[in-house]
Amino acid sequence: xxxxxxxxxxxxxxxxxxxxxxxAPDVHxxxxxxxxxxxAEDRAARIxxxxxxxxxxxxxxxxxxHSNWAESLRALCVAKNVNSLLYGAQTAQAAALEAAGINxxxxxxxxxDDWKPELFRDTDAGFTSTRGGITETGTLILWPDEKxxxxxxxxxxxxxxxxxxxxxxxxxxxxxxxxxxxxDEASAGISKMPTNALLISGPSKTADIQVTLAYGAHGPKExxxxxxVNEEEL
Amino acid sequence: xxxxxxxQPLKFIPASEFKQRTSEAVSDELLRKSFRGAMxxxxxxxxxxxxxxxALEAQRGLAEHIRKYSLAHLPDLLEQLERNLTANxxxxxxxxNAEQANAIIVGIAQKHSAKLMVKGKSMVSExxxxxxxxxxxxxxxxxxxxxxxIVQLDGEKPSHIIMPAIHKTKQQIAKLFAEKVPGxxxxxxxxxxxxxGRAVLREKFMTAEIGLSGVNFAVAETGTLCLVENEGNGRxxxxxxxxxxxxxxxxxxxxxxxxxxxxxxxxxRSATGQAVTTYFNMISRPRQPGEKDGPQEVHLVLLDNGRTxxxxxxxxxxxxxxxxxxxxxxxxxxxxRVGGHAYGTTYPGPIGEIISPxxxxxxxxxxxxTASSLCGACSEVCPVKIPIPDLLIRLRGEASHDxxxxxxxxxxxxxxxxxxMDIVWAGWAALYTRPALYRxxxxxxxxxxxLTPPMQSGWTYSRTPLKPAARSLRDLLAERKRK
Amino acid sequence: xxRDTPSGQRPKDVxxxxxxxxxxxxxxxxxxxxxxxxxxxxxxxxxxxxxxxxQPAYTSGYADEARxxxxxxxxxxxxxxxxxxxSGSCAGMMRHHYxxxxxxxxxLKAKAEALAExxxxxxxxxxxxxxxxxxxxxxxxxxxxxxxCAARREMGTHVHARALLAQxxxxxxxxxxxxxxxxxxxxxxxxxHPSISSAMAxxxxxxxxxxxxxAFISADCGCMLxxxxxxxxxxxxxxxxxxxxxxxxRLAAKGEKA
Ligand code: SF4
Numbered sequence: 001x002x003x004x005x006x007x008x009x010x011x012x013x014x015x016x017x018x019x020x021x022x023x024a025p026d027v028h029x030x031x032x033x034x035x036x037x038x039x040a041e042d043r044a045a046r047i048x049x050x051x052x053x054x055x056x057x058x059x060x061x062x063x064x065x066h067s068n069w070a071e072s073l074r075a076l077c078v079a080k081n082v083n084s085l086l087y088g089a090q091t092a093q094a095a096a097l098e099a100a101g102i103n104x105x106x107x108x109x110x111x112x113d114d115w116k117p118e119l120f121r122d123t124d125a126g127f128t129s130t131r132g133g134i135t136e137t138g139t140l141i142l143w144p145d146e147k148x149x150x151x152x153x154x155x156x157x158x159x160x161x162x163x164x165x166x167x168x169x170x171x172x173x174x175x176x177x178x179x180x181x182x183x184d185e186a187s188a189g190i191s192k193m194p195t196n197a198l199l200i201s202g203p204s205k206t207a208d209i210q211v212t213l214a215y216g217a218h219g220p221k222e223x224x225x226x227x228x229v230n231e232e233e234l
Numbered sequence: 235x236x237x238x239x240x241x242q243p244l245k246f247i248p249a250s251e252f253k254q255r256t257s258e259a260v261s262d263e264l265l266r267k268s269f270r271g272a273m274x275x276x277x278x279x280x281x282x283x284x285x286x287x288x289a290l291e292a293q294r295g296l297a298e299h300i301r302k303y304s305l306a307h308l309p310d311l312l313e314q315l316e317r318n319l320t321a322n323x324x325x326x327x328x329x330x331n332a333e334q335a336n337a338i339i340v341g342i343a344q345k346h347s348a349k350l351m352v353k354g355k356s357m358v359s360e361x362x363x364x365x366x367x368x369x370x371x372x373x374x375x376x377x378x379x380x381x382x383x384i385v386q387l388d389g390e391k392p393s394h395i396i397m398p399a400i401h402k403t404k405q406q407i408a409k410l411f412a413e414k415v416p417g418x419x420x421x422x423x424x425x426x427x428x429x430x431g432r433a434v435l436r437e438k439f440m441t442a443e444i445g446l447s448g449v450n451f452a453v454a455e456t457g458t459l460c461l462v463e464n465e466g467n468g469r470x471x472x473x474x475x476x477x478x479x480x481x482x483x484x485x486x487x488x489x490x491x492x493x494x495x496x497x498x499x500x501x502x503r504s505a506t507g508q509a510v511t512t513y514f515n516m517i518s519r520p521r522q523p524g525e526k527d528g529p530q531e532v533h534l535v536l537l538d539n540g541r542t543x544x545x546x547x548x549x550x551x552x553x554x555x556x557x558x559x560x561x562x563x564x565x566x567x568x569x570x571r572v573g574g575h576a577y578g579t580t581y582p583g584p585i586g587e588i589i590s591p592x593x594x595x596x597x598x599x600x601x602x603x604t605a606s607s608l609c610g611a612c613s614e615v616c617p618v619k620i621p622i623p624d625l626l627i628r629l630r631g632e633a634s635h636d637x638x639x640x641x642x643x644x645x646x647x648x649x650x651x652x653x654x655m656d657i658v659w660a661g662w663a664a665l666y667t668r669p670a671l672y673r674x675x676x677x678x679x680x681x682x683x684x685l686t687p688p689m690q691s692g693w694t695y696s697r698t699p700l701k702p703a704a705r706s707l708r709d710l711l712a713e714r715k716r717k
Numbered sequence: 718x719x720r721d722t723p724s725g726q727r728p729k730d731v732x733x734x735x736x737x738x739x740x741x742x743x744x745x746x747x748x749x750x751x752x753x754x755x756x757x758x759x760x761x762x763x764x765x766x767x768x769x770x771x772q773p774a775y776t777s778g779y780a781d782e783a784r785x786x787x788x789x790x791x792x793x794x795x796x797x798x799x800x801x802x803x804s805g806s807c808a809g810m811m812r813h814h815y816x817x818x819x820x821x822x823x824x825l826k827a828k829a830e831a832l833a834e835x836x837x838x839x840x841x842x843x844x845x846x847x848x849x850x851x852x853x854x855x856x857x858x859x860x861x862x863x864x865x866c867a868a869r870r871e872m873g874t875h876v877h878a879r880a881l882l883a884q885x886x887x888x889x890x891x892x893x894x895x896x897x898x899x900x901x902x903x904x905x906x907x908x909x910h911p912s913i914s915s916a917m918a919x920x921x922x923x924x925x926x927x928x929x930x931x932a933f934i935s936a937d938c939g940c941m942l943x944x945x946x947x948x949x950x951x952x953x954x955x956x957x958x959x960x961x962x963x964x965x966x967r968l969a970a971k972g973e974k975a
Contacts, residue, residue: 002338005538006328009484012542013309019548021306025299027492030292057512112527113476116440137510146524150473154466172495182456182491193456193491195522196473199514204466206428207506208381208397210268210404211275214428217380218435219466219512257912266916567899571916605910607903607917608776609866624817630778659774663782666737667789669766676741692911696919697946700742707735707744711751711763 031173046135047165047229053138057202058215059223063234069226070100073127073160076224077102086119086126086156088148093129093162108149119151125158126151126220132167133225134175134199140225141175142198150196159220161200164228172199252578252601259572265401269573272400276564279507280615297500298619300493301555304485308545311454311487312536318457322519324532335537336367339446339479342533343373346477348443352435354461354468355379356448357395357558358481358537361580361593364446376442378435378467380428387414393574395581396505396560401573435467445471445529449482450557451497452534455490459534461515462501464508469515478517478529484536485545485554497557500617504561540592543644549628553588555618560585562612562622568605577602584612588625591633596646600633676706719845722799723834727846730760732800734790734836736807737769738938746938746959750803750839752970753961757847761801764793770802772810775818777905784818788825791815791832799835801842803961804937805868808838813871838868840877840936840960853885855967861891861930863921863944863957865937866899874936878960882934885967893924893933902943918947926955936960 041049051061064072070093077085082104087097089107097105104124112119128148131141140161144150153159169175176182183192204219215221259265284290304311316326329335335358343351351373353359365386368375377386381398385391388410392398399407404422411430412420418430439445447468451460459480461468472478488494502508521528544550563569563583574582579590579599587602603626612622633650637643665672679702686701693700705713722728731754739747751761767790775783790811794800802808812833819825843849862882868874875897882890901907901917922944925933934957935941941957948955965971 002327002329002334005330005334008330009328009536009538009542010309010312012538013312013484013545016542016546016551017548018306022299022303024489025296025303025493027296027300027490027496030296030496033292053509108526110526112474116474120436120440139510146522146526149526149528150469151527154469154473172498173492176491176495193458193516193518195517195519195525195528197458197516197518198469199510200512201510202512204464204512206380206465208379208384208399208465209402209407209424209427211272211397211400212404212424214425216432217428217465217467218378218432218439218470253910256910260912260916567901567917568910568913571913604906605913607866607899607901607906607914609899609903610870611866611897611899614870627776627778630776631780632778634778659777659779659782662774663779663785666768666771666786669768669789672768673765679741692908692914693946694950695911696915696950697943698949700942700946702741703744705744707740707747708763708765710744710748714748 027173028177031171035170041170043165044233046168047227047233050133050135050138050168051227053135054202054225055138057138059138059202059225061225061227063229064226065231065234066228069162069228070096070102073097073226074100074102076160077125080125080158080222082124082158084122084124085160086123086152088128088152090147091129093127097127108152112149112151119155123156125160126153126156127160128153128162130161130163130167131179132169132175133163134170134172135168136171137201139172139199139201142200143194144196144198145194153198153200154219157216157220158222158224159203160224160226162226162228165233252576252605255576255578256572256605259576264403265573266571268401268403269570272397273564273570276506280504280561280564281507283503283507283509293496293500294617294619296496297617298555300488300497301557301618302552304488304493305545305551305554307489308485308487311489312484314454314489315452315457315487318454319534322457324457324520324534327533327535329535330538332362332537332539335362335481335535335539336364338535339364339481340367340371340373342477342479343368343444344371346443348373348477350374350376350438350442351444351446352376352378352438352442352471352475353382354445354447354471355382355398355463356446356481357392357580358448358483359446360392361539362481362537364481375446376438378438378471380431380465380467383431383435384410391575391580393582394560394563395558395585401575439470439474442475444477444479445473445475447472447478447480449480449486449534450501451494452482452487453491453494454487456518458491458516458518460494460498461517462498462511462513463515464512466513469513472515472517473528476529477531477533478520479533479535480517481535481537484538484541501557501559504559504615504617540594540645544589544592546642550592550625552620553592553625555620556585556589557618558585559617561615561617565611565615567607567609567611584622588620588622588629591629591644591646595649596629596633596644597649598646600646600650603629603633673708676708680704680706680709720837720841721846723797728759728799730762730796730798731842732794732798733761733763734767734770734800734802734807734811735763736802736804736938738942739803742942743938743959746961747803749959749965749971750801750961752965753839753843754801754847756968756970757849759847762798767793770807770810771818772807772814773904775810775814780818787815787818791828794832797835799837799842799846800832801837801839803839803959804939805838805865805872805874806937806939808836809867809871812836838872838874838877838936840874840881841872844877844880849881849884851884851968853887853967854969855885855887857887857889859889859891859930860963861893861925861928861933863893863900863925863933863935863940865902865935865940868937869897878934878936881960881964888967891928891930893928895920895924900940900943902939904939907943915947918943922947922951922953925957926953932963933957934960934963
């Protein structure tokens with residue numbers, strides 16, 4: 001059925017009248033123009049703007065450094081009464097997390113199918129790294145993988161995310177081109193897109209009841225960003 | 235077509251009764267008040283996102299260009315998408331109509347002996363009435379978007395493509411939850427109501443064997459399905475169950491990943507006045523070896539359902555540029571007055587008036603394109619610049635005439651053909667192309683204005699009758715000349 | 718949207734295309750529009766054979782009939798003078814839709830495009846082409862402005878009419894809520910969907926009245942009739958006036974002949 005359907009659909013599309021097809025859209029040019037029109041932003045302003053936008057989405061931004069972030073996270077867990085924190089035991093951050101003495105550290109080390117009820121009902125928070133952030137919209141970029149599975153940033157009621165301030169991009173387009181998401185000539189255009197890529201801007205929310213905003217619809221009720229900055233930027 | 239006939243769910247009324255329903259809807263004070271309030275809110279929020287009209291025009295120009303370019307290459311892009319998705323391990327299915335799409339999804343569910351399917355927001359699955367098809371074979375299909383969950387609980391259909399339960403007050407929802415959700419007590423607190431929904435649905439995400447979602451953009455070059463949402467239920471549906479089925483119309487495709495940011499940026503700003511949604515979820519593969527979560531199988535169902543008919547005409551093809559932001563309905567004075575249900579179609583408002591005739595045929599839908607004053611508020615805000623009023627006029631013409639020579643007839647072509655109207659317009663043209671006749675008519679109309687009928691079909695419904703002036707302009711000018 | 722004549726020259730002669738509604742239902746407004754142009758020293762020519770721009774058939778999906786009527790009008794404007802239209806939606810029809818109507822006939826399309834270039838809505842013409850400079854001679858007055866949708870979105874009339882009224886220090890223009898929203902006329906829409914159209918007309922009448930203005934001003938005869946007759950049915954004395962008539966009154970130009 002589906003192959004007949006396929007052929008019929010494609011045949012109908014191919015036999016439709018075609019005028020002169022438009023040239024390929026110049027998305028790069030569009031963003032270049034926008035970039036040139038906007039005043040250049042230094043690092044401090046960029047960080048400031050990211051924090052402001054993230055706060056608008058009710059994301060809580062905490063400035064930390066390379067050396068103290070784990071300790072800050074520990075303190076936050078205490079303050080937020082977190083008794084179990086999901087983390088990736090194979091990640092670059094694992095050692096620092098384990099050394100920080102955080103209460104109830106819980107590695108995501110089995111397929112979800114084996115422990116769904118525990119994940120859904122008995123996990124207070126999840127900690128993940130990020131691949132960067134977007135200042136224009138106050139957004140985190142995550143590429144979950146085998147070390148940091150997808151549900152860590154979704155199921156626990158609190159999501160802690162570590163973001164390096166040097167990884168802030170102006171906008172989504174700059175982020176995807178800057179990180180070469182769709183592949184480059186060297187990779188013969190082969191996509192580097194992972195199983196799942198995510199943009200996250202604040203905790204989960206809905207306005208489906210009388211356009212009244214409510215947080216914690218299905219995902220995290222709180223999003224806390226540990227923004228890694230230099231000592232003097234704290 | 236028959237899918238629509240066989241499985242009429244509760245309160246889903248056919249489009250042919252449109253006039254009757256709209257008159258009822260405009261006299262429903264509460265409904266009108268809640269739509270007006272909500273639409274005012276959404277319009278104001280959108281406006282704050284576009285402070286600079288020049289910049290907005292540039293963005294809309296680019297978005298329109300991307301959509302037109304994608305459509306111009308649609309068959310090639312669909313094949314490229316299929317190739318890349320398949321290479322990524324995502325299974326691609328094609329469906330010409332609603333029944334085929336539903337059969338494919340039922341088949342997948344049965345293969346996995348599924349009992350429960352959780353659904354993220356998907357207007358295309360509303361279009362195919364998937365829930366009924368699933369229930370017919372004993373599989374529960376549960377909506378998990380809060381708004382969709384609410385309308386499903388009440389046996390209704392969404393009244394807005396972005397805000398499905400916009401027609402309901404929190405009091406109505408409070409009552410509904412207290413009656414229908416086991417253990418829930420009456421509360422008018424929105425936070426508590428959302429909390430009730432969250433608790434119920436989290437249990438369901440855990441147990442469902444299948445998750446269904448729509449697709450906002452499908453990227454051909456990378457084989458990526460993009461989903462836009464605020465709640466996180468879309469991520470739940472596409473990550474927790476062991477099978478994920480995505481369903482989309484064949485038009486939702488772009489060639490390159492870099493084509494996504496301009497469209498995404500306009501979609502959320504136009505829809506709800508948000509610069510970005512909480513989640514933008516890009517899916518390119520099923521769970522890979524070593525990965526600990528995510529579905530083991532991912533399927534994509536590509537649905538035609540009348541889209542190729544729109545595609546077959548260069549003017550009507552622009553209908554398929556739509557990215558389903560809903561701005562046209564938020565700004566539509568007719569939608570604001572009658573609400574979404576009155577249309578009796580999956581897609582209400584201006585976009586519904588131009589797309590439904592292709593999906594359901596003109597016989598069932600020819601009243602829809604007439605339900606517009608052609609004010610142009612829709613096309614003014616449409617982020618992809620669809621000339622909606624032109625398309626409404628075109629469909630009015632197709633509904634009241636046979637296909638023009640050399641053009642394939644639309645489904646239901648000429649369904650509103652009327653010998654009387656043909657005579658009226660022929661007579662009108664005869665009068666207005668013959669100046670002498672027109673002058674005589676004007677002379678008579680002004681001299682015998684006392685004969686003007688007191689009842690003038692729809693006009694005097696709420697207005698005093700129209701009466702020609704005592705002297706026409708040309709008479710006044712002639713008089714002036716004489717003086 | 719600031720247009721001048723294609724030549725950029727101040728014209729000595731113009732065509733006046735009255736539109737069928739003005740001819741039969743609002744002839745005074747037509748006379749006043751002519752007065753406003755004449756008092757700037759421009760000769761107004763009224764082609765006797767004009768009837769209607771063809772919009773009613775066009776928007777009803779009767780393209781052939783609309784084309785026939787449009788063609789009859791296109792033949793009336795032999796000289797390359799501007800064509801001034803005291804109605805935004807009819808001006809919009811001639812300026813934006815005639816070229817589409819003749820898209821399949823290259824010769825007529827070119828003719829339609831050339832005509833479109835010199836079609837002006839009245840207030841646009843007064844403001845941008847004649848660049849009128851007025852002296853207000855009326856008593857202080859508060860009015861509100863309703864611009865038809867086609868006038869607003871196709872001709873920018875809301876901007877032009879406002880700019881003209883701003884030249885009159887005695888006139889205070891107040892803005893109604895949902896200013897950009899349609900009054901529900903929409904030609905045959907008001908006959909086909911009376912309940913929706915009436916709901917829109919009623920809301921518009923309310924919004925205009927709520928401003929506290931003594932009258933509303935509109936540059937479109939269709940909207941004006943729609944709203945005025947709605948108000949009349951309610952027994953309300955609040956009424957709208959055509960922009961041309963209002964301007965003539967303010968300038969004490971009524972019936973004046975150049
Ligand atoms: S037609 Fe335009 S405004 Fe309406 S939903 Fe589609 S993209 Fe949005």
